[in-house]
Amino acid sequence: MAGMETLHFDLPGGRALAPFAPVLVGVVASGNLEVLLEPSALAGCRVDIDTSAQGFGAVWEAVLRDFHERHALAGLSVAIHDMGATPAVVSLRLDQAVAALGAPTGAAP
Amino acid sequence: MTTSTAPSWNHQATARAARLARAAGVDGVRGKQVAEAAVVALLEALIEPGDRVCLEGDNQKQADFLARALAQVSPQRVHDLHMVQSVLSLPEHLDVFELGIASRLDFSFSGPQAARLAQLLGQGKLRIGAIHTYLELFGRYFIDLTPKVSLIAAQAADIHGNLYTGPNTEDTPAIVEATAFKSGIVVAQVNEIVDKLPRVDIPGDWVDFVVRSPEPAFIEPLFTRDPAQISEIQVLMAMMAIKGIYAEYGVQSLNHGIGFDTAAIELLLPTYGERLGLKGGICRHWALNPHPALIPAIEAGWVESVHSFGSELGMEDYIRQRPDVFFTGADGSLRSNRAFCQAAGHYACDLFIGSTLQMDMAGNSSTATLGRIAGFGGAPNMGADARGRRHASPAWLQAGREARAGLTGARGTPRGQKLVVQMVETFREHMQPAFVETLDAWQLAEQAGMPLPPIMIYGDDVTHVLTEEGIANLLLCRDDEEREQAIRGVAGFTPAGRRRDRALVDKLRQRGVIRRPADLGIDPRDATRNLLAARNMRDLVRASGGLYQPPRRFRNW
Numbered sequence: 001m002a003g004m005e006t007l008h009f010d011l012p013g014g015r016a017l018a019p020f021a022p023v024l025v026g027v028v029a030s031g032n033l034e035v036l037l038e039p040s041a042l043a044g045c046r047v048d049i050d051t052s053a054q055g056f057g058a059v060w061e062a063v064l065r066d067f068h069e070r071h072a073l074a075g076l077s078v079a080i081h082d083m084g085a086t087p088a089v090v091s092l093r094l095d096q097a098v099a100a101l102g103a104p105t106g107a108a109p
Numbered sequence: 110m111t112t113s114t115a116p117s118w119n120h121q122a123t124a125r126a127a128r129l130a131r132a133a134g135v136d137g138v139r140g141k142q143v144a145e146a147a148v149v150a151l152l153e154a155l156i157e158p159g160d161r162v163c164l165e166g167d168n169q170k171q172a173d174f175l176a177r178a179l180a181q182v183s184p185q186r187v188h189d190l191h192m193v194q195s196v197l198s199l200p201e202h203l204d205v206f207e208l209g210i211a212s213r214l215d216f217s218f219s220g221p222q223a224a225r226l227a228q229l230l231g232q233g234k235l236r237i238g239a240i241h242t243y244l245e246l247f248g249r250y251f252i253d254l255t256p257k258v259s260l261i262a263a264q265a266a267d268i269h270g271n272l273y274t275g276p277n278t279e280d281t282p283a284i285v286e287a288t289a290f291k292s293g294i295v296v297a298q299v300n301e302i303v304d305k306l307p308r309v310d311i312p313g314d315w316v317d318f319v320v321r322s323p324e325p326a327f328i329e330p331l332f333t334r335d336p337a338q339i340s341e342i343q344v345l346m347a348m349m350a351i352k353g354i355y356a357e358y359g360v361q362s363l364n365h366g367i368g369f370d371t372a373a374i375e376l377l378l379p380t381y382g383e384r385l386g387l388k389g390g391i392c393r394h395w396a397l398n399p400h401p402a403l404i405p406a407i408e409a410g411w412v413e414s415v416h417s418f419g420s421e422l423g424m425e426d427y428i429r430q431r432p433d434v435f436f437t438g439a440d441g442s443l444r445s446n447r448a449f450c451q452a453a454g455h456y457a458c459d460l461f462i463g464s465t466l467q468m469d470m471a472g473n474s475s476t477a478t479l480g481r482i483a484g485f486g487g488a489p490n491m492g493a494d495a496r497g498r499r500h501a502s503p504a505w506l507q508a509g510r511e512a513r514a515g516l517t518g519a520r521g522t523p524r525g526q527k528l529v530v531q532m533v534e535t536f537r538e539h540m541q542p543a544f545v546e547t548l549d550a551w552q553l554a555e556q557a558g559m560p561l562p563p564i565m566i567y568g569d570d571v572t573h574v575l576t577e578e579g580i581a582n583l584l585l586c587r588d589d590e591e592r593e594q595a596i597r598g599v600a601g602f603t604p605a606g607r608r609r610d611r612a613l614v615d616k617l618r619q620r621g622v623i624r625r626p627a628d629l630g631i632d633p634r635d636a637t638r639n640l641l642a643a644r645n646m647r648d649l650v651r652a653s654g655g656l657y658q659p660p661r662r663f664r665n666w
Contacts, residue, residue: 031340053540062602086536087602088342088577092633099634 007049007057009064014044014074023100026093033082033090035097040077051082063087067094121292128155128294129317141270141313143296143320148178151318152187155294156258159189162211163256163288166196167279167447168218168486169329169419172262174298174322176201179260184209191215193254195243195280195447196486197222198329206235215254216484217241223481230482230557240482240563242489244451247280250287259288259295262326265306266299270313273306276420276428276443277328281311283448289315298322307440330422330660332398334372337645337665342577345626345636346532347373350462351382353580353629354530354573355391358504362394364454364491366463370532372402374462376641379409396454396491399424399435399443401659405642405652407434417443418450418487423663427656447487454491459504460528461491462575465565466537467545470593470605472568472583474531475550482557485565492566494527501525508572511584526584529566530573535601542603543576544596568592574599577633578606579625586622598623 137147165172190211197219215238264275365371465474505525550562581595598614600606
């Protein structure tokens, strides 16, 4: 999609997750984002971002470093589709997604 | 033997009589009654070059017909006027400068016209005396900015010139009092002329001329916020405000600024506040426009009283049916009064909470941005410690204790302090950081030749900064460095926030200067829109039992 920026981050280390069903939270809407968590074979946590907001790589890095300090999860792939959510909303969605890991429905508000 | 002329002490009354005599000769003027078509000629007869003129432009109600008439007078006859008015909101308010009718301006707020005002200033079309807070400008009406002629707006008049303002009394009493009792002249536009008024808001012998406006006076619904647009982050911040500040200090009396942040607090009182057992313990008395978002809290019995600066469109019938809560006249409708409500908000409220566009690392905040000269309305008055306050309340005493702990001498003398809370998301729309190293206000001051940067709320008046990351209690900071790190410590992922000293921020958190949601026992994942007592406009109407009638543009169901 035109005007989208793609970013990738590899966050090393962390506690390996037991197998889990994929988790999807949030919506792709203005000021919001969708977060998809899936198991991965990687040692750390891999994050792939598609965002409509250009030029905020340093902010994403800080938000994700903070996320990884909070949860330190390994064997996790995170896919983010962002439509200009603020860092506060991004952090909230990530925490909601992690909270839903292993929950029977995999759903979060 | 020498003769001397006795000094004359009634120049102003004599000049007033001469103006009235000229006006009496205008076609279409009969006593106080002025025909619609005669109003431009009337103004040309009354107003002299260089006059100080107050054109009633309030936060909501506008003397729009008289504003259009003033913009039509001949600049050959009427020029170099000094306009004094609280709000510039209509194009005509600036047309008079563009046309050479007026040249000087003293005001409070110009939000809708801020960009054009900056342009006209740049072109040398006007000089600004000062930008005031409302109460300060009203004060000067009685000291050194007394109007010679005031052009005001009311709902209705009777044949004697008595005026009924209806719910939007707003600035009218302050303007008329200053003008009528200093030999000035008061001209009122009214929507209708009736035999008997529902109530008298302004006595007829303070009013010189009345003209029926072809259209009702323009009133803007400024304080309606659709709950559908409140975000989860705003819900989270509202939870923190209620639990971390209102409950902590036992805030009984308060003022809320405009915005979705404070609307979220209002909508959380009957849900989250109730769950915390706070009903009756906080938020009983308000200096507040009739915010529709307060309806659920009123209906749930939280609110004992609300005094208002102005009214809000659509709230008329609801207010009429809740006279125990609102200030109403014998006719049943709201009596608002901006001057009294600003005084009440300053002296009689424990807390002000509002928002800003920018805050620097000293806690100074401003909504002034480059290329716009907007002023701040009432915020500087609400968001300032009332140094003259002497009555005690638990919240005021606790804030004062925290600020003065360990100090000696005059600065350590026990006294209370007003709670002034700035509630800001760390990033605004389009990822604009709310926390900055330097306010745009400094550059604006330089560009516009202002003696001081236009700061809305000074950092030394701010007691708490509330963001989605936490609450910084500035009362507990003991030096500039602690204060700076306390602010950086809640500034999130903004550049200013990322420049924090992590060790000092951790120390401030251990001391309770910074409190995160978790420190308050709040899980951000609980901050859902389900906590809002009304989630859309229709819910607000339902909560009011159908009495609230939102303006058409808010009827989105």
